[in-house]
Amino acid sequence: MPARSTILVANDPGVEADTFLYQAAYRQLERGRTVVYAVFNRPPSSVARAMREYGFDTTPYARQFLLLDGYSALLGTRDPGAAYRLDNPTSIDDFGLLLETVSREHRDAALIVDPLSNLVDVLSVPEFVRKFPLLRQTLNHFELTVALFTQWPYADDVSKVFSDFDVVIALRGVEDRVLFGQYFALQRANWKPGLSTKPQLYKTHKPGGVHVYVPKIVVTGAYTAGKTTFIHAVSDTAKSANFEGSTVALDHGQVRIDGLSVDLFGTPGQERFDPILSTIAGQALGMILMVDSTAPETFDRARDMLNKIYREGLPAIVCANKQDLPNALSPSDVHARLRPPPGVQVVGCRANDRASSQEVLRRLLEQVLKTGVSA
Numbered sequence: 329m330p331a332r333s334t335i336l337v338a339n340d341p342g343v344e345a346d347t348f349l350y351q352a353a354y355r356q357l358e359r360g361r362t363v364v365y366a367v368f369n370r371p372p373s374s375v376a377r378a379m380r381e382y383g384f385d386t387t388p389y390a391r392q393f394l395l396l397d398g399y400s401a402l403l404g405t406r407d408p409g410a411a412y413r414l415d416n417p418t419s420i421d422d423f424g425l426l427l428e429t430v431s432r433e434h435r436d437a438a439l440i441v442d443p444l445s446n447l448v449d450v451l452s453v454p455e456f457v458r459k460f461p462l463l464r465q466t467l468n469h470f471e472l473t474v475a476l477f478t479q480w481p482y483a484d485d486v487s488k489v490f491s492d493f494d495v496v497i498a499l500r501g502v503e504d505r506v507l508f509g510q511y512f513a514l515q516r517a518n519w520k521p522g523l524s525t526k527p528q529l530y531k532t533h534k535p536g537g538v539h540v541y542v543p544k545i546v547v548t549g550a551y552t553a554g555k556t557t558f559i560h561a562v563s564d565t566a567k568s569a570n571f572e573g574s575t576v577a578l579d580h581g582q583v584r585i586d587g588l589s590v591d592l593f594g595t596p597g598q599e600r601f602d603p604i605l606s607t608i609a610g611q612a613l614g615m616i617l618m619v620d621s622t623a624p625e626t627f628d629r630a631r632d633m634l635n636k637i638y639r640e641g642l643p644a645i646v647c648a649n650k651q652d653l654p655n656a657l658s659p660s661d662v663h664a665r666l667r668p669p670p671g672v673q674v675v676g677c678r679a680n681d682r683a684s685s686q687e688v689l690r691r692l693l694e695q696v697l698k699t700g701v702s703a
């Protein structure tokens with residue numbers, strides 16, 4: 329991002345957005361930058377508290393983290409934790425003047441405005457639209473501005489002000505009567521015309537912050553190939569329904585890796601469960617085929633399972649498992665015998681080793697992200 333960029337995070341009501349601001353603020357603190365966090369709709373000290381829950385503890389950065397209180401004056405109170413106080417939170421002009429002062433005192437600070445739309449709510453859309461350009465100039469004094477805008481169904485069109493920002497990121501909900509998912513999409517970045525991303529589902533974690541959400545990766549393969557072992561090795565929490573050591577329903581694991589939050593679903597390997605295979609694998613965003621590299625007699629069965637789930641374009645990887653055993657075939661030998669579809673790589677792995685299993689998952693997730701985790 330070029331210096332002095334302004335980013336607008338525009339969310340639909342009900343879609344979690346705070347975490348994006350907390351995470352942005354924290355990353356700036358980590359880089360040694362001063363962060364001015366202007367908050368309009370709740371007590372400023374609650375921001376630091378909420379950030380801590382997400383794992384973004386601001387205490388070590390007390391001198392760099394400055395809260396601007398645009399809330400308390402409305403209640404006639406004072407927040408002792410705030411460095412600045414806006415005495416008239418309903419005045420966009422006063423806010424601009426205060427920001428002028430702040431930016432003079434803290435050159436090259438990052439500014440967070442949580443939420444900018446609060447000024448629309450206390451003014452009116454036409455007045456906000458008329459007065460915003462002046463405030464916009466003040467934002468240029470900051471090294472970076474991240475402003476949140478919650479898009480209530482306003483009577484007038486407020487999106488005109490969006491074009492004054494360098495970057496617009498939309499946060500939307502995936503709805504089917506109830507909200508069951510949320511996604512973000514980069515709509516525009518001024519310095520790179522034409523750049524926009526596919527919608528990415530996300531989840532927020534306490535602690536952890538915003539993670540791109542990959543709701544379904546399916547792990548399949550023949551009986552005893554190592555699917556359950558793999559899922560338990562990479563997952564933070566995993567559940568399996570096993571009977572005498574073999575999976576009878578499915579394995580489910582939740583993984584957090586490299587800023588991603590991934591749900592893994594393992595299929596049983598026994599043939600008697602094949603009728604439910606396509607149900608488990610339906611709508612998968614990627615698949616891992618586990619094969620036991622020491623048991624080439626199972627490869628026909630493995631290929632059969634792959635064919636039941638694989639469709640053209642689905643990110644997929646073959647895991648040549650049990651590489652620690654002396655009689656294991658090498659990944660290239662497994663490839664030669666298994667003959668997976670073009671573009672499906674075979675990688676070696678030891679499912680009982682966390683790092684090795686994570687490596688396989690990473691390779692697959694790279695492909696999944698290229699394809700997009702679309703809502």
Ligand SMILES: Nc1nc2c(ncn2[C@@H]2O[C@H](COP(=O)(O)OP(=O)(O)OP(=O)(O)O)[C@@H](O)[C@H]2O)c(=O)[nH]1
Nearest residue numbers: 551552553554555556557574575597650678679680
């Ligand atoms: N040496 C070695 N053993 C492994 C490895 N991965 C799995 N195993 C062993 O292989 C056996 C079967 O592993 P599971 O993870 O239960 O296999 P599965 O694919 O879930 O089997 P089903 O659910 O019955 O289809 C277990 O005894 C594991 O400990 C590995 O990388 N190396």
Ligand SMILES: [Mg+2]
Nearest residue numbers: 555556574575
């Ligand atoms: Mg199993």
